[in-house]
Amino acid sequence: MDETLLRTLTPTVIGILGRRGAGFAAAEDAVQDALVEAVRVWPENPPRDPKAWLVAVAWRKFLDAARADTSRRRRELRLEDEPPPGPAATADDTLQLYFLCAHPSLTPASAVALTLRAVGGLSTRQIAQAYLVPEATMAQRISRAKRTVAGGRFDRPGDVATVLRVLYLVFNEGYSGDVDLAAEAIRLTRRLAAGIEHEEVAGLLALMLLHHARRPARTRPDGSLLPLAEQDRxxxxxxxxxxxxxxxxxxxxxxxxxxxxxxxxxxxxxxxxxxxxxxxxxxxxxxxxxxxxxxxxxxxxxxxxxxxxxxxxxxxxxAALAGLDPSLPRYTAAAAYLQERDGDPVTAARLYAEAARSAPSLPERDHLTRQAARLNARFRG
Structure with a gap:
């Protein structure tokens, strides 16, 4: 089972269903159902044309759902018959799907979740694990997001800046659960770069690659953080x-x-x-x-x-730090570092300990606590 292939085909198949008349939410649900079917069937009976198989199965899933919904009877009468077997259309709506999932009316968290599911092809369970929330919570978030963009079109221009911000949010989540979100963000940004020639898309991809290149050196064997200055280059x-x-x-x-x-x-x-x-x-x-x-x-x-x-x-x-708001994230940690560099270990130790109490993650808190302990041991000894 080629999970990467499934993820790559997901936005294309959603786009094909959209052009055939399915709304975004219905198309996305149908494709997710088809992906589940693919996971069950493909290992023993792989299709000759994976995309055509997914399109055919997803279209059937969509028709079944439409027929079961009495509120859509009028729409059902306008549905075309299921297309005959054969190669699927080659058009790729991935780019417009990026824009739709990064709709400006969505919260950042909802836009990220919808992008990972519709463009990235991840399951609700995988996204929930990556964000360390219950699957039911993530399912509700995705459902609300789909309702928000339900009337969206696949042929309207989108805001590149919003898409890039969503992808950057995905990248900054790093790794958790069984999904490497940093690697997933790079994959999605590569696809975006392949579909649009834009200097900031290239800039974001470059930024991700340069940061990702340092990943093997960022932690010690015990998982603790290594600051840039101490990394094995x-x-x-x-x-x-x-x-x-x-x-x-x-x-x-x-x-x-x-x-x-x-x-x-x-x-x-x-x-x-x-x-x-x-x-x-x-x-x-x-x-x-x-x-x-x-x-x-x-x-x-x-x-x-x-x-x-x-x-x-x-x-x-x-002096430059003094002109900024002390409530800024990592302000106290930056002040601690500069105080230590300026030769004031007592003040630096106090600030490191203070920064540790408000650290955004456990590894960062542990790192700052160790910095404070290191300086306290030095001037007490």
Missing amino acids: GLWDVRLITEGVDLLQAALARDRLGEYQAQAAIAALHADARTVEETDWAQIVEWYDELVRLTGSPVARLNRAVALGEAEAPRAGL
């Missing part, structure tokens, strides 16, 4: 770094800078340094300046302050 994936840099350079050559290109440029500078001491912090500060100009993001300003502390002096970073 020999473990970084050179192939992914090369691909990411090539994509970034091609995107930047179009001279239409966007936030994902700027973030990818920062990641590329980190990847280019053979050691932490060789990091070009001055250039990184310049790219953060561009990112702040493009987005005005307080998080970008926070990261710029840390980079400034490396490029010039910790005091410069602390």
Whole structure:
């Protein structure tokens, strides 16, 4: 059973049913039912044309559901007969499906869930496991999202920026359950890049690849976090770094800078340094300046302050940090790091402990707690 093939075919089959008259929600339900049937049948009886098989079975599932729903009797009379067996149409509505699932009226969480199911081909169970919520909760979220976009069309232009934000949210979830969401986000972004020539799509794909290249070095054998400065750079994936840099350079050559290109440029500078001491912090500060100009993001300003502390002096970073809202995520952790760099371990230890109490994840909390303990042991000894 080729699960990747099933995931790849899912949006295409949904699009085909949509062009035949099925609404988005009904088409998506029918395709999910067909996928379940494929998992049951294909291992012992694989089809010669997987896409044609999925289209035929999904269409039958849709007709059965329509006939069973008395409120759709009038619509049923307009349904065409089931198409004869044969190769499925070659048109691919994947691109429009991305736009539909990233509908601006959806919450980010709902848009992510719907994208993973309709475009990514994941089951509700898999998505629920990835987000560590009950399957029933995720099913309700997906159902509400489908109702929201039920009247959506497959032939209307969408907002690329919204699609990219959804894909970036998927990527940042990383890995949990039996689904690697970071890898899934890269796969979906590759498909988007294949269907649209857009510098920010290329920029986001480059950013994902450059971050993903460092994944093998991010944790110790016991699962604890390793900060960038302590990572074994020999473990970084050179192939992914090369691909990411090539994509970034091609995107930047179009001279239409966007936030994902700027973030990818920062990641590329980190990847280019053979050691932490060789990091070009001055250039990184310049790219953060561009990112702040493009987005005005307080998080970008926070990261710029840390980079400034490396490029010039910790005091410069602390001064830049002082102008930001202390309630920003990771503000206290950044202050702790800069205070330690500035030679104040007592203040740094207190701030690390404070940051640990509000850490967004268990691995990050443990890392900050260890930092505080390390400094406390030093100045108490």
